[in-house]
Amino acid sequence: MELRQLHYFVKVAQKEHVTQAAEELHVAQSAVSRQIHQLEQELGVNLFVQKGRNVQLTPAGHLFKKRIEAILLDLERAVTEVHEFLDPERGEIRLGFPHSLGISLVPQVVAAFRKKYPNVKFRFRQGMYPLLIRELVQGDIDLAFISPFPNDHDDVSGQVILTEQLYAILPPNHRLANETEIELQQLAEETFVVFSEGYSLRPIVMNACKEAGFVPKIGFEGEETDTIRGLVAAGMGVSILPEMALHYTGPLQAVKVTLSYPQVSRTIGLIHRTHEKLPHVSNLFHTFLLQYFDEPVNTD
Structure with missing residues (x-):
């Protein structure tokens, strides 16, 4: 079982379309189909069924996808941690925020942070309140600006940084x-x-x-x-x-x-996962933001 096969499988499962998955992966459709077929042969089970021009996960495919996404996420985190160990001021910050904060607040704070840490990269995710909470809990992002601040959520903690x-x-x-x-x-x-x-x-x-x-x-x-x-x-x-x-x-x-x-x-909060330590570079950004907004009231 190869890592490439797992990436191809997840992309096809997300797109429910082999051609669209191949386009996003920048590979030939035949290559994606061949790798999926080999993966199914190795597992001894069909992961997809054809439905018109699309494909859908089988029950076994759904189970496999859930596990493989978690494995790939852990692998991504491991690579990030190694890079941060070698150079703590490089690495990537995965930040979510609602569209209304993308006009001025996010550009301002990111620009200010990169004056101190110019080698840090950012991966942004814009979305509505439920999406940001879900992606934070699932580990797709590490920090999020959010409004209103979620006062009662077991998996999310943070601070009100601005009213x-x-x-x-x-x-x-x-x-x-x-x-x-x-x-x-x-x-x-x-x-x-x-x-x-x-x-x-x-x-x-x-x-x-x-x-x-x-x-x-x-x-x-x-x-x-x-x-x-x-x-x-x-x-x-x-x-x-x-x-x-x-x-x-x-x-x-x-x-x-x-x-x-x-x-x-409205309240604007900065949130992170409750039971998980932030990656080093994200923790740098978190500390910077608390100072930037003049030590807001902690609501953990």
Whole structure:
């Protein structure tokens, strides 16, 4: 059984398509098919069944995939640990974060860190709250910025590093665009542009409207802060966004207005796996971040 066969097997299982797997692996389809066939012969069991143009794992294939993914992950960690042993300030940091933090916060802290440790590499993973938690627990990433901070999760620990204010954003020609601050109830009759289900900023907006005494009329939903902000700037409605999402200098500008009631904020946390020591280079970054954000309150 060869390591190459195991990598090919996992990629085909992920893609459920031999041709697509071969394209991502940058090898010929025939080479992938041959290695999978040899692996099945050695194991004495079919790992895949054909379904149209796709392939699906058999029950034995599912069992094998679960074990092999864990083995490959351990192997990857072992290689990383050896590299870090030889040079602690080289290596790779696997960092997850929601899209809204990729606009300014993540680039800023990574740039600041690499001034001290220029040889460190980063592998980024952007995604929604459930995905980041799952990939952290599974070991696909080692650290994650997340919002809101998960207070009750046995496998995840960390710190609140930042509490960020959210603002009402309005079209430039809106009747309240020249106000320095407003109450959210003043927008009760407006059409709202909000995040799609599953995004952590959506319940923040919905709960704020509930506290203000109304249920928002949702006209548009989006999956990126740029999309939300752009739709508002184009006059499609109003919204509530964190300050970090408003760093934009393009021609189509929404207006930021402070909310006097209710005041809306979100917590941003830095999390890691509870029962596992961070790799050395990730621990360097973790320590750097705590200092960068001025020693936040520990919530472990």
